[in-house]
Amino acid sequence: MALLLNTAHYKWYPVYTQPRAEKKAHQALCDKGIETYLPLQRKLKQWSDRKKWVEEPFLKSYLFVRITDHARPDVLMTKGVARFLYFSGQVATMPDRQMQDLKLLMASPYELEVTEEDLQPGEKVIIKAGPLKGLTGNMISYRSQKQLMLRIDSLGCSIVVNMAASLIDRF
Structure with missing residues (x-):
C-alpha cells in the first residue's frame, strides 16, 4: 500500500x-x-x-x-x-491520461503533424475504429481535408491526424 x-x-x-x-x-x-x-x-x-x-x-x-x-x-x-x-x-x-493518449498517437500508423496555429475547435468527435479507438477530439477543416484535431493544452499546440471520416462519430 x-x-x-x-x-x-x-x-x-x-x-x-x-x-x-x-x-x-x-x-x-x-x-x-x-x-x-x-x-x-x-x-x-x-x-x-x-x-x-x-x-x-x-x-x-x-x-x-x-x-x-x-x-x-x-x-x-x-x-x-x-x-x-x-x-x-x-x-x-x-495528466496521466493525456500522456497515454500521446503515446497511443505516436504508436499509431497515421501520419501526424504538429501545428501551433490557433485552430478553431469544431464538432466534438470520437474515433470508433482503428488503433486510436476511443480517443476524442475536435473535427476541423484543414487544407480541404477532413482531419481530427487533438489539442494538448499544456503544450499550447495541436496535433493533427489524417484519417478517414468513416472512422469517427459525433461525441
Missing part, C-alpha cells in the same frame, strides 16, 4: 530542452534513473548524395519526465535541460 501512495505523488512534466538536445537530455535523465518520454517520429531525410531514415523528436525541444516535486532540481541540473514549462504562473503538469 505504501507503494501506491508513493506513485500517487509522481506527475508528468513537460520539459523544454536546449535546441537540438532532446536525445542527449533524454539519455542523461535516463542515466539518472528518471522516467522520461521522448516522442520520436521516423522521417526520410534527403541529402545531395543519399537518403536516410532518421528518428527525430516529434515535438521540437520538448520531452516529458515523470517525477515528484522534490526531483525538479535534479531534472534542471541535467545537461541539455533548459527549464520546465509554466502555465498560468505554475509549473505545467500533464
Whole structure:
C-alpha cells in the first residue's frame, strides 16, 4: 500500500530542452534513473548524395519526465535541460491520461503533424475504429481535408491526424 501512495505523488512534466538536445537530455535523465518520454517520429531525410531514415523528436525541444516535486532540481541540473514549462504562473503538469493518449498517437500508423496555429475547435468527435479507438477530439477543416484535431493544452499546440471520416462519430 505504501507503494501506491508513493506513485500517487509522481506527475508528468513537460520539459523544454536546449535546441537540438532532446536525445542527449533524454539519455542523461535516463542515466539518472528518471522516467522520461521522448516522442520520436521516423522521417526520410534527403541529402545531395543519399537518403536516410532518421528518428527525430516529434515535438521540437520538448520531452516529458515523470517525477515528484522534490526531483525538479535534479531534472534542471541535467545537461541539455533548459527549464520546465509554466502555465498560468505554475509549473505545467500533464495528466496521466493525456500522456497515454500521446503515446497511443505516436504508436499509431497515421501520419501526424504538429501545428501551433490557433485552430478553431469544431464538432466534438470520437474515433470508433482503428488503433486510436476511443480517443476524442475536435473535427476541423484543414487544407480541404477532413482531419481530427487533438489539442494538448499544456503544450499550447495541436496535433493533427489524417484519417478517414468513416472512422469517427459525433461525441
